[in-house]
Amino acid sequence: MDLLRLRSFVESARLGSFAAAAEALGYTAPAVSQHIAHLENELQCELLVRGARGVRLTTPGTVLLERADRLLAETQMTVLAVRESAGQLRSLRVGTFPSAAHHLVPGALGRLRAAHPDLELALMHYEPPDGLTQLAAGEVDAVVTHRYPGVSWSAPTGVRTATLIADPLLLMVAADHPLAGRTRVDIGKLRDETFISGTTADPNRIALAAASAGAGFAPHVAFETADYAATASLVRSGFGIAVVPRLAWPSDVSGIAQLSLHTTVRRVFARRLLLAVRTGRASALISELARNLTEAAQTSMRLSSSS
Template identity: 35%
Template sequence: MIDIQRLRVLREVARHGSFSKAAAALRFTPSAVSQHIAALERSAGTDVVHRSTRGVRLTEAGRLLADTAETVLAELHTARARLSELAGGRRTLTVATFTTGGRRLLPAALAALTAAHPDVEPVVLEREPEDAIALVRAGEADLALAYRFDRALPLRPADRDRLAWTPLGPDPMSVVVHRDHPLADRKSADLTEIAGERWVLGCSKTADFLHRQAAEAGFELRVSGSSTDYYFAQAMVRARVGISLVPGLAIDPGPDLAVVPLNAPRPTRHVGIVTARTTRPEVGTLRAALTGSAARRALRR
């Protein structure tokens, strides 16, 4: 018999790649995590992880059990929620969202949800796409508002049968400069011609993109400011620290800033919704409301 708690421990080891990080997530000691994995290996009759000084990685059997753990634990989470509803407990709908999507798209959609389902209590978690999707996969969130940026979403082959992606549309990126900057009156610009400017970075994914562009062009990116918040980055642009690359949803317009669209190939985030393929009616209500919010924000599929 394979113990559910040991599957939960294996899932965290798979997520974090080490016993110590899994222990921190579970609030266990690393020794306890190691003991759970050893017990799981005894019950499974095979090794589930390869151990080394650089961390741990799953064996083929470990990957099989980790995928099984995701499915089993998600079903248990759903069952507990349904049992709570049957017992007269509160009904919740958990949404995981990236920051700008939560700020620009989610409020109106949540208002529509609560109007249609006043007995449902929304719970909102701020997460980057890879973490938000993991929460839906694990049954710990009902819906994820996510995006992909010049690469595929972090979905796995096994997700195709369990998760659904509803595209909301493209969110192209533009250069934001101070109104006094020489670029301010331009109708558009090529990224290669301005790559040597002083840059303020507002997101690690944007930073990765710009560093790759600079490396391909043969020069080093000049970074004058760095943050994980596009709004903070634009505040630094207002202070003339540098220019920034910002997606449309995050642009914070004002008289002291100018927005310059980039010419093709224009970097673009593709925004969408991740849900389980089988959902409650209220999840469908929220998904439809988010589609409406995206249309009003001029995101198009």
């Protein structure tokens, strides 16, 4: 059974359409459809029912999906075991997002290189949750990602995530804002404020909307940007207030003030920083990377909270 066709089937079943599976895997929709057709021909049964709204599993498809997850995971474990036994795991490809690339990953990779001078390292940029499909496909070995409150996504087949640390979401206001002298504010008190955030699909915006909805209002976002440096500049200039992760807080704090946020949604308003790896037996390098990242995150949080 061709593993490429099997992965196309698994992603189509998981995401509900050939188009979504194609986007996740980096193929075209016709190519994914052809993969499924070849698989169905090989097994001599229909695996997915095609419809105007996407695809759904047949009974044989459900049986295959249950076993395909295990098969793909076992295949990856076998590849890792063989490479480790042959001493070939001398490279590590890590995917990450901007604030983690700035604060966490360099130190963690630096410690790895110090411990393993011959280790070949590579860093790839992904905006969460991008990168997880590439991880499942073996294009990278680990991905540092995040999950904001209210944001929902599922890890692809063969990928598991572990929390590194909670990254508090803090309120940024101009230094001359009436709230600037406070250390904490209830989000319900911000219903008349103008916000700076990302687009409606941005995780920051989704988290802000969810927390605001819990307080009975919809935030007025007049300025859209996903760049936290630009956000800080807009806040300094008095255009609005913003919710910013502590890890992404600017080093130049002139003209801005920081407040913790109390929400009705959860006791600690924070995004979770995650390390995603493939399921199965993790290599010693991956385990070492996870320890280094956790320590780097804890150190960064201590430094930012004391500044």
